[in-house]
Amino acid sequence: MSSVAITEIGSLVTNDSTLGDGALGIRENAAIVIEHGKIAWIGDSSNAPAVDAAHSVAGKTLIPGFVDSHAHMVFAGDRSEEFAARMRGESYSAGGIKTTVAATRSASNHELRENTSRLVAEMHRAGITTFESKSGYALDVENEARTLQIANEFTTETTFLGAHVVPSEFADRADEYVALVAGEMLNAAKPHAKWIDVFCDRGAFDVDQARTILSAGVAAGLWPRIHANQLANIGAVKLAVELDCASADHLTHLSDEDIDLLAGSNSVATLLPGAEFSTRSAYPDARRLFAAGVSVALATDCNPGSSFTTSMAFCMAVAVRDMGFSPEQALLAATSGGAKALRRTDIGGLSLGMKADFSVLNAPSYIHLSYRPGVDLIDSTWIDGKNVYQR
Numbered sequence: 001m002s003s004v005a006i007t008e009i010g011s012l013v014t015n016d017s018t019l020g021d022g023a024l025g026i027r028e029n030a031a032i033v034i035e036h037g038k039i040a041w042i043g044d045s046s047n048a049p050a051v052d053a054a055h056s057v058a059g060k061t062l063i064p065g066f067v068d069s070h071a072h073m074v075f076a077g078d079r080s081e082e083f084a085a086r087m088r089g090e091s092y093s094a095g096g097i098k099t100t101v102a103a104t105r106s107a108s109n110h111e112l113r114e115n116t117s118r119l120v121a122e123m124h125r126a127g128i129t130t131f132e133s134k135s136g137y138a139l140d141v142e143n144e145a146r147t148l149q150i151a152n153e154f155t156t157e158t159t160f161l162g163a164h165v166v167p168s169e170f171a172d173r174a175d176e177y178v179a180l181v182a183g184e185m186l187n188a189a190k191p192h193a194k195w196i197d198v199f200c201d202r203g204a205f206d207v208d209q210a211r212t213i214l215s216a217g218v219a220a221g222l223w224p225r226i227h228a229n230q231l232a233n234i235g236a237v238k239l240a241v242e243l244d245c246a247s248a249d250h251l252t253h254l255s256d257e258d259i260d261l262l263a264g265s266n267s268v269a270t271l272l273p274g275a276e277f278s279t280r281s282a283y284p285d286a287r288r289l290f291a292a293g294v295s296v297a298l299a300t301d302c303n304p305g306s307s308f309t310t311s312m313a314f315c316m317a318v319a320v321r322d323m324g325f326s327p328e329q330a331l332l333a334a335t336s337g338g339a340k341a342l343r344r345t346d347i348g349g350l351s352l353g354m355k356a357d358f359s360v361l362n363a364p365s366y367i368h369l370s371y372r373p374g375v376d377l378i379d380s381t382w383i384d385g386k387n388v389y390q391r
């Protein structure tokens, strides 16, 4: 049995209030011991037990790995021109997805793997240790299954999003497309997917269509989550709560009733600051959610159209600056909040027995993640106690 210690941690964030101060469970001058990829011991660095290998981080900060519960990682093509046009004043609609669909359908498996692999490496450099990945850039039976199969090579948190938009070949036949997604496409996708998701919004799928698709997914053994209230409030949050979705994501437009519903549910509110940033939209006010006691997650929404970032720290900085998060709330949302949005209890914190997924920050405190926007503070990233990125 090999045991590894990380010692001389200046500030250790555990997210476990029984292990340290406050909701973040912070300890100073700490050490952790990892055995079998899990946290086996936490205490003062000076008391660390004998281990097979020890790494000193010389006073730096160690935080739980970021859990990115909303990303779209398998695609081909480039939409930088669309971004530039939008920044010149054109408005965002759901239709730009079709550009990526055409490129993804014609891309080889090799090309899709290479693209995904580059993004996964970016995520490790950004301190993300678990990520979810949605399909939805193929929108036909064969290619939705193909892109999910590729996503599965990189993460267990795979999501079937055949209902991203109605593809152009079904332009006037949305209900036929809904039947395809809930039938043949779901059947082809389900061996490669854990979750099912629908973009339930103006210009995408309405509440009844979303209910049909999500219910079919649940009947097939997938777990539901939903894109809700990004462009307009058409009732997607109500549906999320009705179907016990693990998470309702975006929530740019929220009524007080939506917030009460979320507060009384097991659905996490996942906010995606990168999407508002990159579409120059108004930010939701997270203080309303926190005040009502709603569980909140932050995720990158990494995708080529509306949020092409893998930087969780950037999302946290925007959430703190423009959405009313405190730095503490932002870190919790990006770690334990993300884990809750994926219904995982083995990640999102560093309690004893949890996965040894963490990153080391070149900073004296986690606050620097939002205090120093745009500065890469990640010194190293570890998954299951193994070093996957070292600066």
Ligand SMILES: [Zn+2]
Pocket (backbone or CB within 6 Å): 070, 071, 072, 227, 301, 303
């Ligand atoms: Zn999305």
